[in-house]
Amino acid sequence: MGDSTARDVRAWLRGLEVFAGPLAAFDPGAAPDDPVDLFLSWLTEAVDARLPDPHAMTVSTVDEHGAPWARVLILKNVDAAGRQFAAHADSPEGRQPAARPSPSTGRLSDARSECADP
Numbered sequence: 373m374g375d376s377t378a379r380d381v382r383a384w385l386r387g388l389e390v391f392a393g394p395l396a397a398f399d400p401g402a403a404p405d406d407p408v409d410l411f412l413s414w415l416t417e418a419v420d421a422r423l424p425d426p427h428a429m430t431v432s433t434v435d436e437h438g439a440p441w442a443r444v445l446i447l448k449n450v451d452a453a454g455r456q457f458a459a460h461a462d463s464p465e466g467r468q469p470a471a472r473p474s475p476s477t478g479r480l481s482d483a484r485s486e487c488a489d490p
């Protein structure tokens with residue numbers, strides 16, 4: 373592990389602050405009925421807060437052996453049919469959803485974890 377063995381990585385990681393600052397409030401009862409509206413309101417908050425690349429999402433897929441893959445892609449559209457990303461049709465992220473059409477997307481922002489599963 374090279375230089376990382378020179379210090380106690382376990383203690384270092386466990387010493388880092390988690391969820392520093394106030395967490396955003398979330399009342400499920402006040403959430404819009406349509407999850408797309410909720411997703412867009414969270415994305416709007418991230419854009420308004422000027423987070424870097426707020427529309428960059430981790431898109432996870434599963435290959436033909438059941439192994440999970442994940443990569444960062446830029447969100448290009450959201451509508452009732454789902455989310456659209458720009459990727460080569462020949463790439464793993466282009467091919468795998470055709471065989472197993474339930475990709476998962478998520479984004480970890482400064483304020484909270486935002487996840488959207490179809």
Ligand SMILES: Cc1cc2nc3c(=O)[nH]c(=O)nc-3n(C[C@H](O)[C@H](O)[C@H](O)COP(=O)(O)O)c2cc1C
Nearest residue numbers: 425428441442443444445446458459460463464465
């Ligand atoms: C912030 C960010 C945004 C990215 N956006 C895209 C994108 O919109 N489309 C794309 O094909 N790759 C994008 N990439 C590169 C992919 O994350 C990745 O490197 C590439 O698609 C290979 O993934 P794969 O091995 O699963 O095919 C982005 C990377 C970063 C860091």
